[in-house]
Amino acid sequence: MATKILSKTKKPTKTTTKPVARAAVKKVAAKKPAAKKAATRKPATTSRRRAPRRDRYAPTAIEARWQKRWEQDGLYRTDLNDHGRKKFYFLTMYPYPSGDLHIGHWYAMSPSDAAARYRRMKGYHVFFPMGFDAFGLPAENAAIKRGIHPYKWTMKNIANMRRQLRSMGAMFDWSKEVVTCMPDYYRWNQWFFLQFFKAGLAYKKLAPVDWCPKDQTVLAREQVIGDERLCERCETPVVKRDLEQWFFRITKYADELLDFSKMNWSERVQTLQTNWIGRSEGAEIIFRSESGEAIQCFSTRPDTLYGATFIVLAPEHPLVETLAAPERKAEVEQYVQAARRQSDIDREATDKEKSGFFIGAHATHPLTGARIPITIADYVLMGYGTGAIMGVPAHDERDWAFAKKYNLPTPVVIAPPGWDGQPLAEAYTGEGTMVNSGPFDGTPSADGKRMVAQKLEAIGAGKAAVTYRLRDWLISRQRYWGTPIPIIYCDEHGIVPVPEEDLPVILPTDARVKFNPQGQSPLLFHKKFLNTTCPICGRPARRETDTMDTFVDSSWYQYAFLNTNMKAEPFNRALADQWLPVDQYTGGIDHATMVEKAGERAKKMSKSKGNVVAPDPLVRRYGADTVRAFLMFIGPWDQGGPWDSSGIDGVRKWINRAWSLIVERPTAKGPRPAASDDQIKALRRVVHQTIQRVTDDMEAFKHNTAISALMELTTALARAKEAAAYPATVWGEATRALLLMMAPIAPHVAEELWARLGGAYSIHQQAWPAYDPQAAVEESFTLIVQVNGRVRDRVQVPMGIGEARARELALATPGAQKYLDGKAPRQVIYVKEKLINIVV
């Protein structure tokens, strides 16, 4: 649903000091005294052999301990009524309780959690709720296959997935959890339905649905697999069938959905949305048949009206039967049946030859009065526009193909630029000048569109009109495991909405529900549910037995999380005003493709190898911190990609190194030299440069590069530790900064090490480290010396060097001398604190 797609991460401008920081790291490294190498290893070795097992990094124990403590202390409970700080609402896709979390969930959620934790440390009042999208077909399938009741199956899965989600160590506020299959939740689906019904936005009509002939059931779109359109469960080709269905009139809001002015959506998502809505401007043109019927045709090119030489109706068009000449009825019927039998994929194949059929009737051209034939053809779709078009072969490729096949005339009415008056070799669909168009001759086609529409309106034969590809939302499912639609059918009063005070209409969970579908909702066979009384007259009546699409649940869950009293209202207005809009949503369009990929892979693997990419074993082996950090490290988050665990060792090693940095003594025995002023400066420099890098990366949701920076900092600190003894203030600042920056990414180990350093509980309630630009500043830089754009030398110079001096130094370098070869420079380009390019 369009409303589900929220904005992606913003891209703040970013300033990195990467090369500078790197130089600093190297510098710190270079300070490593030769003594280190020479130092005798023996004592260190023995001590390492004796001591190590006791204090090795043991993720499982640490993680369990801190998770318990956080839970006890309610560390992640958000007081929604606290107005003190700037709010930040993180929303992530709530999972379907399929039974097991897969790696795609972790991929979507860990970076979200890291971002949420980062915001919290930056002083925001963060809300990060979690829940379950608990209605849906898999529960019913499980019931059919294994005889477990959908409710039981769902609840069992939710219990397991809660445990798995907790093992991630995310800062979800479980006190606000929502489970959509609970009456307190779905009663509001029903309530919304009733409001829509009253406003005329919920209506019922006959509509074609996907139908599996073997399972005797209606399928949701996502249950129809692949281009072959096979049933998900039994791989039988799906067919179309007409059934009475409930709809929400979302098309009424199409234009509103296209207005992005108040949205902060990415280009890509806007395009998707625009595509999806498919707005077309044009005109509705009424052709009268000779029998007097009005045929409404939609066209985006009213300017080509004078070139219309035939009318095409969709085979399903309601006028087909009325208009067909008696002697052609049989054949028309045959063609219509053939078209209906085709699967969508055949019908919609663009390269297929156009087929059509003259139905033996004619219509009158509204402007010229010409007599033009009425045909039916399967390239016209009932579901779009009016289901009828005017055929303008000279200016539409499909009409061209159709006209050529059936030898219809193709008069040119839009002259292409520089047209020589000769017949065209193919359809010309571009803009041009109107010709052979009576009073409109000479009008540019762009203006003609408007003018022709006005003319039609003036004579009552049409008007300017807009159509959309977007259809109304079909919300009914002939299924058991969903929200009952709160409607009652009375013989006397027809369709009667359930009174609001009677909500919720409870989905019966007793054993009398038969799940094997008969092409109708299983609820139809549940007499106690089915039979009720009419709210108006009190006489026996029947309930609607269809249930709602699960998208209804998820279209408002961001409100439900903010609700503290689901019994009284769907959401709390004051809290909604305070907390919405959602500040960051993950799980939308981009990550959806990742989850799909992970899902596909999992499917494939389960088929071929009998195993699935499950996070649990990984967590047991590496710990949640490593798994989280690895998922964030592998690449830019929004690019996704297939799951591949090679490389996870690198992340594990990093956390290990951070562990030893804090926990272990320096390798070398005996006193280290006191750190020199230069060493202290260099250490603080790398610390503060890293703070800057990591802060920028966290802001930009670039966890991969944030982790790289932290790895570099860890290395630099480890080397510094071996090289010298730093004053407690300096060393403390450095190690604290490292841990604080690790906290969002690897929350458990950061908390543990923080505690060991004597830090106040909890690290997750500390402020994000402040960046000191003074400390980060470099004293010198490497001036690149180029001759004709190629690097020929480098020279280390002080920061803030003037151009004249830089030029002097650069020209004096051996590299420059060699390539200048005595020639005088023609031009010298100086880029401040970067390079000098000498052009000869």
Place this chain on the structure above:
RNA sequence: GCCGAGAUGGCGGAACUGGCAGACGCGCCGGACUCAAAAUCCGGUGGGGUUAACCCCCCGUGUGGGUUCGAUUCCCUCUCUCGGCACCA
């Protein structure tokens, strides 16, 4: 077909506003430790040429062109990959 995103070592990926391409990690190679292996630690690692060695040189960010002192970065062409839409009138 249309729209969008992308293409950088053996692999995942990095690169500010046009300024040292390949950060960080994996893998691989070499070394230390070990009876040995694992683990750990240290060093190396784009390709080619040249050298006894150090040095040094050339090529290199999908293709071809352009702008520029200088292009992974900006512009145009083409190829391929991924995603969306697709007989939408």
